[in-house]
Amino acid sequence: MRSNIVLLVIVALSLFIPFTGNDYLIYLSTKIWILVLYAIAFNIVFGYSGLLSFGHALFFSASAYTLAILVVKTGNPLAVGFVAGVAVAAVFSAGVGFLSLRHKEIHFAMITLAFSMMFWGIVMKWRDVTGGEDGIVGIPRVMPVIWFYYFTFAVVLICAYLIYRFVKSDIGLVLEGIRENETRVRFSGHSTLKYRLYAMIVSGTFTGVSGGLWAMLDRTVTPSISHWSFSAMPVIATLIGGPQNFIGPAVGTVIYVIAQDVITRYTLYWQFILGMVVVAVVLFFRGGVMGVVEKMIRGR
Amino acid sequence: METAAIAVQAMLGMSMGMLYWIVSSGLTFTFGVTRVLNFAHGAFYMFGAYFTLSIFELTQNYIVSLLTAAAIVALIGAVSERVLISRIYGLPVPFQLVLTFGLVLIFDDLVRIFWGTVPKMIPPQFVGSFNIFGRSLPIFALYFIITGIVIALVIYLLLSKTDWGMEIRALTTDRETAMSSGLNPSFLYVTSFMFGSFLAGLGGGLYLPISSASPAMGEHIIIYAFIVTVIGGLGSIKGAFISALIIGMVESLGAFFIPWMTIALPYIALAFVLILRPEGIFGEK
Amino acid sequence: MILEAKNVTKSFAGFVAVDNVSIGFEQQSITAIIGPNGAGKTTFVNLCTGMFKPDFGKILFYGIDITKLPPEKRVQLGISRTFQIVNIFPMLTVEQNIKIPLLSKSKKVDEELERLIETFGLKEKRDVLASELSHGDQKILEIAMAVSMKPKILFLDEPMSGVNPAERTRIIDLVMELQEKEKLTVIIIEHDMDVVFRLAERIVVMNRGKIIADGTPEEIRKNEIVKEVYLKGVEV
Numbered sequence: 001m002r003s004n005i006v007l008l009v010i011v012a013l014s015l016f017i018p019f020t021g022n023d024y025l026i027y028l029s030t031k032i033w034i035l036v037l038y039a040i041a042f043n044i045v046f047g048y049s050g051l052l053s054f055g056h057a058l059f060f061s062a063s064a065y066t067l068a069i070l071v072v073k074t075g076n077p078l079a080v081g082f083v084a085g086v087a088v089a090a091v092f093s094a095g096v097g098f099l100s101l102r103h104k105e106i107h108f109a110m111i112t113l114a115f116s117m118m119f120w121g122i123v124m125k126w127r128d129v130t131g132g133e134d135g136i137v138g139i140p141r142v143m144p145v146i147w148f149y150y151f152t153f154a155v156v157l158i159c160a161y162l163i164y165r166f167v168k169s170d171i172g173l174v175l176e177g178i179r180e181n182e183t184r185v186r187f188s189g190h191s192t193l194k195y196r197l198y199a200m201i202v203s204g205t206f207t208g209v210s211g212g213l214w215a216m217l218d219r220t221v222t223p224s225i226s227h228w229s230f231s232a233m234p235v236i237a238t239l240i241g242g243p244q245n246f247i248g249p250a251v252g253t254v255i256y257v258i259a260q261d262v263i264t265r266y267t268l269y270w271q272f273i274l275g276m277v278v279v280a281v282v283l284f285f286r287g288g289v290m291g292v293v294e295k296m297i298r299g300r
Numbered sequence: 301m302e303t304a305a306i307a308v309q310a311m312l313g314m315s316m317g318m319l320y321w322i323v324s325s326g327l328t329f330t331f332g333v334t335r336v337l338n339f340a341h342g343a344f345y346m347f348g349a350y351f352t353l354s355i356f357e358l359t360q361n362y363i364v365s366l367l368t369a370a371a372i373v374a375l376i377g378a379v380s381e382r383v384l385i386s387r388i389y390g391l392p393v394p395f396q397l398v399l400t401f402g403l404v405l406i407f408d409d410l411v412r413i414f415w416g417t418v419p420k421m422i423p424p425q426f427v428g429s430f431n432i433f434g435r436s437l438p439i440f441a442l443y444f445i446i447t448g449i450v451i452a453l454v455i456y457l458l459l460s461k462t463d464w465g466m467e468i469r470a471l472t473t474d475r476e477t478a479m480s481s482g483l484n485p486s487f488l489y490v491t492s493f494m495f496g497s498f499l500a501g502l503g504g505g506l507y508l509p510i511s512s513a514s515p516a517m518g519e520h521i522i523i524y525a526f527i528v529t530v531i532g533g534l535g536s537i538k539g540a541f542i543s544a545l546i547i548g549m550v551e552s553l554g555a556f557f558i559p560w561m562t563i564a565l566p567y568i569a570l571a572f573v574l575i576l577r578p579e580g581i582f583g584e585k
Numbered sequence: 586m587i588l589e590a591k592n593v594t595k596s597f598a599g600f601v602a603v604d605n606v607s608i609g610f611e612q613q614s615i616t617a618i619i620g621p622n623g624a625g626k627t628t629f630v631n632l633c634t635g636m637f638k639p640d641f642g643k644i645l646f647y648g649i650d651i652t653k654l655p656p657e658k659r660v661q662l663g664i665s666r667t668f669q670i671v672n673i674f675p676m677l678t679v680e681q682n683i684k685i686p687l688l689s690k691s692k693k694v695d696e697e698l699e700r701l702i703e704t705f706g707l708k709e710k711r712d713v714l715a716s717e718l719s720h721g722d723q724k725i726l727e728i729a730m731a732v733s734m735k736p737k738i739l740f741l742d743e744p745m746s747g748v749n750p751a752e753r754t755r756i757i758d759l760v761m762e763l764q765e766k767e768k769l770t771v772i773i774i775e776h777d778m779d780v781v782f783r784l785a786e787r788i789v790v791m792n793r794g795k796i797i798a799d800g801t802p803e804e805i806r807k808n809e810i811v812k813e814v815y816l817k818g819v820e821v
Contacts, residue, residue, distance in 0.1 A: 052394040054401075099574045105393040106337050107534065110526040111574065117523050118567035125563050170688050173677075177685045180674045187634070187672075189660035189689030189734055228519065232401060239398055269413060275405030282399040283387060474598050 007247075014153060018146040027217075030149045032257050034213045035233070037156045039241075039249035040163055041206035042234035047243040048167050049199045050179035051105055054231050055096065055112030058119045059089040059204040061226035063211030068136040068221040069129060078142050078216065085215070086208040093204020094197070101196045113228055120226040135222030142216055152213055159206050164246060166202055175199055236274065239281050242288025251289050304433030309556045310549055311432075315441035317548020318448025319503055323521055324528040324540040325455060326499030330377075332472040332535040333492035336385055339400040342522030343407035344497045347373050348504025349513035350415055353422055362425045362509070370501040377497025381490050404518065411515050419514035426509070440510055447506060451499065452541055459537070468492060472535060527566050531573045533583025543581060586648075587612045587738055587770050588633065588664075593642030595628055602628040603639070604794035610738070615764060615771045617785035619778075621815055624791040626774045627669055630740045634666045635659045646738075660689065665736030667727045669743045669774075675716035679707050682715050682726055687733045697733065705729040705759065721752030728756070732763060738770040739763075745777045753777075757784060782806075790815060 017029045042056050063085035070081040100111040123130045130136065143151065166172055177185045178192050185192055215221050224230060233256070234249065241252025264270045285292065327341045351369035352362075359365055380403065388396045426443050429436040459465035470478035471488055479485065504517070511517075528547055532539025547566050554565040561568075573580065589609040595602050603625045610616055618626045631637050633644055635656035644652045651659055674682050683701055684694065691697050702708050705725055710718065715726060724744055731739055741760070745753050757780060764771050775781050781788065781802075788805040790798040798804075798811045805811055 046394065050394075052397055054397075099571055102578050103574075106331075106397070107530055109393075109397050110337070110530055111570070114523055114527055114530075114567055114570055118564055121563040170684070170694075173681060174685055174688060176677065176681075177674050180676055181672065183636075183656075184672050184674060185685065186656045187660060187666065188686035188730065189657050190685070191657050235398060235401075269409045271405045272409035272413070275402045275407075275409065278402030278405065279384065279399055282391075282395050282402065283384075286391075286395060477598065 011157075015150075018149050023145065026145055026149050028257070028261060030145075030152050030217055031214075032254055033149075033152050033156045034210050034217065035237070035257060036250045036253045037159055037213070038207055038210040039234040039237045039253045040160055040246075041203050041210065043238050043243060043246075043249045044163060044167065044199050044203040044206075045196075046235070046238060047245075047248070048172065048179060049175045049196050050182075051101075051196065052109050052235065053112045053200075053203075054109050054228060054235070055114075055116030056203075056207055056234060057226050057228065057231035058096065058112075058116040059093050059207040060211035060214070060230065061123070061221070061223075062092050062119065063089040063208035064215040064221045064225060065123065065130060065136070067212050067215045068139055071140070072136050072138050073129070078140065082212040082216070085212045086205060089208025089211060090201055090205040093201050093207075097197045097200035097204075101193055101200065113231065116226065116231050117228055120223055120228070123223045123226050130223075133223060135220055137220045139215055139219040139221075141219065148217065152217070155209065155213065159209055160250075163202070163206060167246070171195065171198055236278055238288075239278065240288055242290030242294075244287065245290035245294070248288055248290040255289065304435045306553070306556065308432055308435040308437050309552050311437055311445075312441050313549035313552025314545055315444035315448075315548070316552060317545035318444045319507060320521075320524050320528050320548055321448050321541050321544035322451050322499055322506070323503040324525045324532070324544050325451065325537060326496035326503070327525045327529055328496075328532075328535060328537055328540045329468075329499070330493050330496035331529070332537075333468055334381075334385065334389070334489050336388065336396050337400065338385070338493075338496075339397065339522065340380070340403040340407055340518075341496070341500050341525060342518035342520070343404050343411075344373050344377060344500035344518075345504040345507075345521050346411060346513070346515070346518035347376060347407070348501030349508045349517060350411060350420075350504075351501070352505035352508050353415075353420055353513050356422050362422070366502065366505040369505045370498045373501025373504075374494040374498035377500075378490055378494045380497075381493035385493065386486070386489065408515055408518060415513070415515075417515055419512040421512040422508060424509050444506065447502075451502075455537060464488075464491065524566065527570045529580075531570060531580055533580030536580070536582035539580055539582035586610065587646070589645040589648075590629070590633065591643045591645065593629070593632055593639045593644065595632055595637060595639050601794050603632060605642070606791075606794070606796055607642075608789065608796060608799070610770060610772060612737075612770055613764070613768050614787060615773070615785050616787045616789060617781040618772065618774045618789045618791060619776070619781055619815065620791035620797075623793075625794040626791050627742055628794075629791070630666060630742055630772070630774060634664055634740060657689075660686075660734055660736075663735070663737035664740075665731040665734050665738070666740035667724070667731050667742055667744060669746070671720070671723045671727055673715045673723060673727055673730065676714060678712050678714055679718070679726055680711040683707075683729050683733055686730045690734045701729050701733055706755075719752075721748045721756075724748055725752070725756060725759070728759065732767070735767070736769065738772070741771065741773040741775075743774055743776065745775060745780055753780065760784065 018026055038060060042053065045051055045053050066085040066088045067081035070076040070084055071078055096112060096115050100108050103111065124132055142148065174185060174190055174195050178195060182192055214225065237252035237256045238249040239252065240255055241250065242248030260270055263273055281288065323345055327338065330338050330341065348369050351372050352365045355365035355368050356362060384399065388399050426439045429438045459469055467483045467488055470483070524547065528540055528544045532543035547569060550565050550569050551562065555562045586609040591607050593603055593606045606629060620626055632639050635654060638653065643650055646662060646664065651662065674685065680698065680702065684698055687694050687697055702711055707726065707729065710722065715723065718726065728744065744756055748756065760771065761784065763769055773784065785802060788800065788802055789796055790805065790811050792814050797814065798808050
């Protein structure tokens with residue numbers, strides 16, 4: 001009950017952002033919503049089936065680049081580009097999942113990272129198609145900035161809701177079981193590989209949605225969104241927010257983006273600070289912000 | 301002659317493979333003993349290059365700089381292990397991975413703070429080349445190969461002839477029995493971490509004369525180390541050696557025959573192995 | 586024969602846990618496997634259920650070779666088990682715990698979930714986190730989970746350990762009821778000789794990876810070797 005009220009408050013506040021008239025704030029908020037979806041989608045694999053993927057930037061950027069290429073380079077309508085992008089992300093997640101999910105966590109992390117960086121390498125080198133280091137510019141504006149904010153907001157809410165239904169479904173229950181006690185799940189007759197693959201594909205698909213939104217927001221795609229540092233973003237955001245909680249990744253993303261925005265105004269060395277935060281969270285606050293909040297609530 | 305060109309290309313591939321081997325052996329060491337995959341291993345490689353650079357500016361002696369730098373990196377490794385890594389041994393794997401990733405972020409920026417973001421170079425070392433069937437093979441390629449073989453021998457001797465080495469092997473192959481037979485794990489963890497980091501730093505310093513020191517070099521090499529390790533079999537020194545050479549040669553010969561695909565070759569090799577033999581060449585199922 | 590092991594051997598780092606064991610189990614029988622700790626009982630069950638693959642030998646289920654099958658496939662075929670150390674989902678509720686195995690085999694999940702919760706007397710506790718149950722209840726939960734998959738053969742690994750006498754009776758009654766109603770074959774590893782002699786039609790005694798005796802409770806009671814190795818000092 002309590003958390004529903006908090007959610008409503010947040011949603012209400014968010015609806016008012018465009019009324020501030022502050023263009024930068026609207027832009028930043030749109031970006032935050034997109035990254036929130038990215039993190040929540042990521043957490044399907046991490047928080048719910050217990051595997052750490054370092055390669056989600058692959059799905060994000062594959063979707064964004066597909067949209068950019070189809071729209072800017074070959075003149076397709078935006079909707080086509082968007083759907084194609086999401087489809088590509090889904091296919092890639094199935095492929096990477098198939099190759100990597102049979103492995104233990106450590107291998108999984110390395111393999112997902114490797115394939116993600118492979119895409120980065122290709123994007124950087126294949127100037128003709130991807131624009132290389134400069135990326136692709138000129139994705140047309142689909143709607144006025146304020147409309148796009150509400151559009152993104154709506155899409156993210158719908159997707160978050162769909163993801164919520166997924167993790168609370170029977171498939172989600174088995175996934176939670178896998179995270180808790182993989183052996184037990186196998187002895188309960190389920191193929192853990194199959195379930196993890198479902199999770200991966202769902203995760204990759206929604207990540208693709210966030211990638212497409214990003215392309216439409218920035219109207220540019222550059223290799224930075226396929227670099228491993230972009231894969232690390234939802235990892236860190238989820239960790240800060242709390243991986244065992246559905247809205248943990250969302251909370252962490254908001255904190256991350258705002259902190260980055262503020263800190264980079266004062267220093268070049270934002271990564272250093274981020275690194276320190278990460279180390280501190282792993283050592284002392286493994287439940288993340290939501291973990292701390294839950295403790296406080298229980299403490300009463 | 302075509303064959304001469306191919307032969308030279310293969311040797312170049314082998315020499316790069318040796319570099320991958322040196323770095324991967326360090327990673328295999330630290331993982332095999334502590335069971336923690338150190339993402340920051342690439343950062344240690346980077347430190348090796350940068351320290352070699354700075355010490356070279358003082359001494360103008362490459363070999364001295366190289367070895368001193370590697371030793372400094374070994375010390376950094378020791379400190380990292382005692383202060384941070386040792387705190388995460390009991391934690392679930394994702395947290396371990398993220399912590400070492402956090403270290404990467406910190407180390408990368410430290411390099412930017414102290415050395416700037418522009419890549420730096422030292423004058424080429426071991427200049428000159430051999431003439432092989434009318435094609436030239438740079439001397440540095442030979443020196444990589446020799447160093448790589450020396451490292452392989454050193455590791456082999458350490459693991460088979462010293463007490464330390466035998467305890468390391470016991471710990472890597474049969475953890476439980478080893479733990480209960482009275483060896484001192486902390487000592488082994490620190491020393492293996494030092495040794496692994498030394499190798500990483502050495503790799504960076506070796507790479508410096510043929511390229512440059514840049515803040516991105518850590519992340520570049522760690523991918524190779526990961527690919528080599530997965531293909532070779534996590535925790536297998538033999539596997540690391542063989543797969544490093546394979547990757548080096550695949551890359552090099554690939555660049556010769558299908559240059560437009562070079563960038564993807566190591567990953568294709570990885571995908572190949574993952575489908576056919578997921579546990580790696582020498583891995584355990 | 587529902588299950589047969591032929592020349593099954595398993596070693597761990599030089600230690601032979603199961604040594605060339607050959608044995609068969611008839612349908613609907615209740616067999617107890619007893620023996621000192623380290624005799625290889627649990628390893629044997631692990632081999633039958635798919636936790637490990639044997640170094641040598643075969644496992645046959647209704648004549649089909651299942652030696653290479655992973656655990657989830659064996660479960661689908663009808664082999665189910667509980668574990669020596671309670672193996673459940675601690676942070677999930679009782680209901681969720683039973684639901685997970687049900688999902689793998691049942692078409693009418695909700696209906697059967699209700700039936701199982703009723704049969705095992707867990708109705709009041711359905712929303713309790715598994716980690717908060719009493720030890721005995723956890724054991725019962727595990728049996729419920731194992732039974733939910735409509736197995737043909739059920740392995741129980743020390744179901745009585747750590748369980749108080751009142752709960753013991755409950756578990757024994759449950760097992761006997763189930764065995765009759767569902768026509769289960771039951772194989773139970775136990776140290777509690779009371780339970781063993783009450784439940785089992787056949788007793789297999791293991792020691793150091795080998796079977797040293799195999800027969801009716803009466804035969805085993807009188808067996809000299811068994812008395813020497815295991816029953817010495819144990820009240821039967």
